[in-house]
Amino acid sequence: MKILFVGGNGAGTLFPLVPLAQAARNAGHEVFMTGCEPVVPLILDAGLPAFAVTPKTVADFRIPPLGNTAPVSGTGLDSLISIGRMFGRFAADCLGRLRELADGWRPDLVVGGVLAYAAPLVAQYARVPYVRFGTEMGEPLVVTLAATIELGGELERAGLTALPAPDLTLSSCPPSVRPVHAxxxxxxRHVPYTSQRTVEPWMHRRDGRPRVLVSAGSRVTPEQDFDILQGLVREVAPLDVDLLIAAPEEVAGKLRPLPAGAHAGWIPLxxxxxxxxxxxxxxxxSTTLTGMAHGVPQILLTHIGGLEYPARLEELGAAKLIRAEDDGAETIAAAIGEVLGDPAYRRAAARLREEALAMPAPSEVVGLLEELAAKA
Known part of the structure; x- marks a missing residue:
């Protein structure tokens, strides 16, 4: 069987999909994974055949259409609509090469990752089943609606009025955290995956102090979101903790000098x-799912409105939620002290880990993909 995995724009949307693609390949199936040119090295690092569908990234579509260059709010409904429009335009840009690949390679099944809105359209074009792989971690309905509107021309040319519904939907979000309307x-099961580096003792060995990991996500660069990571480090550095700062190598250098004993760089979570x-x-x-998979309490600093899972994790007792307007140094330091000092957070995170471990592994799901393709 040939399975086409339509990946995303960056590591955050790509990494959750990799373990299922690897499981399918290990089961003997032919697997291709697509992405924009900048993420092709990440796909190759995963040992998967990569196909570049566009030289652009979603950031190239930040400006709204129709000549409107007014800045879009970074929070609230405006932000979600902007995200949907960007990913919709990105999907439209990918479709041409995806169709060329479908014509030449002829997949039996298409699996679309998070925000991969081109996946259902190329599956419909190839007349094969479409599997939606969701995380329910930052995919509000309004994002999909905005993306669908941006894809209006492509839908009309395909004789459609909406994005094709999936023939099968998979979710890596533990059931107790999934939105009720999902x-x-x-x-x-979410299997934590990231690009690797040589293991050094400090990566897994504690120094006796509480260990705090700070991350601004895999998308941070010296030009994008660096101020977020720099602010996080500044706020956590004065605490008496074993501090790990997860950041791309080119970003870590700009954070130096570091507090004594701190480590910064590409740290595989x-x-x-x-x-x-x-x-x-x-x-x-992806970071939140990885924290749940390891049973680690989390402090979530939310800068995007409309996300349900941060509040849900706080309700379950496994996380402390700090909203954008409250994320000053004193607030974050107090939150770290609260989470470290209250074992209830660790117990709640452990319960979530057990729930996640009870979910079927990617290797167990491959059989469902085989059955779906066989019925087509």
Missing amino acids: PPALPV DVAGPSCDVMVHHAGG
């Missing part, structure tokens, strides 16, 4: 995560 889905006492980050979906 569509029915079969569970698949699947290696360092189990040794952490708390993770502090901006509630990126």
Whole structure:
């Protein structure tokens, strides 16, 4: 069987999909994974055949259409609509090469990752089943609606009035965290995955102090979101903790000099995560799922409105939520002290980990893909 995995724009949307693609390939199926040219090295690092569908990234579509160059609010409904419009335009740009690939390679099944709105359209074009792989971590309905509107021309040319519905939906979000309005889905366990580097003892060995990992996500660059990471480090550095700062290598250099004993750089969260006492980050979906998978309490700094899972994790007792207007140094330091000092957070995070471990592994889900393709 040939399975086409339509990946996303960056590591955050790509990494959650990789374990299922690897499982399918290990089961003997032919697998291609697509992405924009900048993420092709990440796909190759995962040992998967990569196909570049566009030289652009979603950032190239930040300006709204129709000549409107007014800045879009970074929070609230405006932000979600802007995200949907960007990913819709990005999907439209990818469609041409995806169709060329479908014509030449002829997949039997298409699996679309988070925000991969081109996936259902190329599946419809190739007349094969479409599987939606969701995380329910930052995919509000308004984002999809905005993307659908941006894809109006492509839908009309395909004789459609809406994006094709999936033939199967998978979700890697633990059931207790999934939004109540999320569509029915079969569970698949989130397996923490990231690009790797040589393991050093400090990555997994504690120094006796509480271990705090700070991250602004894999998308941070010296030009994008660097101020977020720099602010996080500044706020956490004065605390008496074993501090890990997860950032791309080109970003880590700009953070120096670091507090004594701190480490910064590309830190694989699947290696360092189990040794952490708390993770502090901006509630990126992949990072949040990884924290849950390792049973680590989290402090979520939310800068995007409309996301339900940060509040849900706080309700479950596994996280402390800090909204954008309250994320000053004193607030974050107090939150770290609260989470480290209250074992209830660790117990709640452990319960979430057990729930996640009870979900079927990606290797167990491959059979469902085989059955779906066989019925087509």
